[in-house]
Amino acid sequence: MNDSDFDRPAGIDVLRVFCGPDGRHGNALGVVRDGRAYPDETSRQELARRLGFSETVFVDDPERGHLDIYTPGLRLPFAGHPLVGAAWLLDLEILELPVGDVFARQDGEFTWITARPEWAPPRLLERYASVAEVEALTGPPPGEGWLYVWAWEDEAAGRVRARAFPRRDDGIVEDEATGAAALLLSARLGRALNIIQGRGSQLLTAPAPDGTVEIGGRVALAGAAEHVLHA
Numbered sequence: 001m002n003d004s005d006f007d008r009p010a011g012i013d014v015l016r017v018f019c020g021p022d023g024r025h026g027n028a029l030g031v032v033r034d035g036r037a038y039p040d041e042t043s044r045q046e047l048a049r050r051l052g053f054s055e056t057v058f059v060d061d062p063e064r065g066h067l068d069i070y071t072p073g074l075r076l077p078f079a080g081h082p083l084v085g086a087a088w089l090l091d092l093e094i095l096e097l098p099v100g101d102v103f104a105r106q107d108g109e110f111t112w113i114t115a116r117p118e119w120a121p122p123r124l125l126e127r128y129a130s131v132a133e134v135e136a137l138t139g140p141p142p143g144e145g146w147l148y149v150w151a152w153e154d155e156a157a158g159r160v161r162a163r164a165f166p167r168r169d170d171g172i173v174e175d176e177a178t179g180a181a182a183l184l185l186s187a188r189l190g191r192a193l194n195i196i197q198g199r200g201s202q203l204l205t206a207p208a209p210d211g212t213v214e215i216g217g218r219v220a221l222a223g224a225a226e227h228v229l230h231a
Contacts, residue, residue: 011034011037013030015031015219016220017084017179019217020201026220027053027177027201029057029081030047030055030056031059032044032058035060045070048072049073049170054172055070055076055082056069056082057082061096065096072171078099078102079121080179080180080182083097084112084179084215084219087104088219100116107216109218111216111218112214114214115212115215116211116212117213123146123147124145124147124148126148126150131151131161134150135161146164146166147164148164148178148184150163157194158193159195159196162197163198175198177203178197182197182203182205183215186207190207191207193205201217202218
């Protein structure tokens with residue numbers, strides 16, 4: 001990873017999505033404001049790989065909110081933190097994705113999106129007995145498949161401690177904040193959650209009677225030192 005952004009292509013904003021209550025942490029997101037600069041899947045995948053963020057989103061129509069999302073290794077039909085970040089950056093109320101329209105809203109310091117659990121990629125949600133066990137992990141537990149480990153910090157209050165491990169060969173050992181996994185956990189438990197994930201990122205969820213789940217969090221522009229590329 002480089003320690004400067006001198007070779008970062010122009011027209012890319014880097015955000016931190018799901019920042020903690022102190023404004024720190026959050027999951028880095030690259031936003032390519034003009035997707036026409038990368039006209040095909042090959043060029044988009046290569047840029048996402050070079051940027052090295054867990055996701056990079058390409059804006060194909062900033063007025064309609066038509067978006068295209070990539071990890072360093074694959075294209076995604078849906079992902080939580082890119083949508084929260086793009087909604088905040090573009091100030092949109094509707095985002096267009098292959099899975100359907102995603103509604104967004106601003107509420108004070110939080111940006112929210114509404115999505116359906118079936119849109120989210122499969123995740124293994126594994127409950128641990130204590131917060132200490134979650135925090136004691138030094139890396140991905142053995143096994144295959146995308147893993148989200150969690151424990152109740154305060155079950156009555158809906159407070160959860162979580163960490164996420166993609167366990168795929170794309171350079172992302174641990175995902176700092178995972179909207180899709182938070183959505184799935186909230187849907188499974190059938191209740192609103194206040195999740196602290198990774199180093200200190202915060203995700204809020206609120207399931208609705210129609211089966212959708214709202215996911216909310218804080219978004220900020222990343223500092224220059226975070227604008228980095230992988231060789």
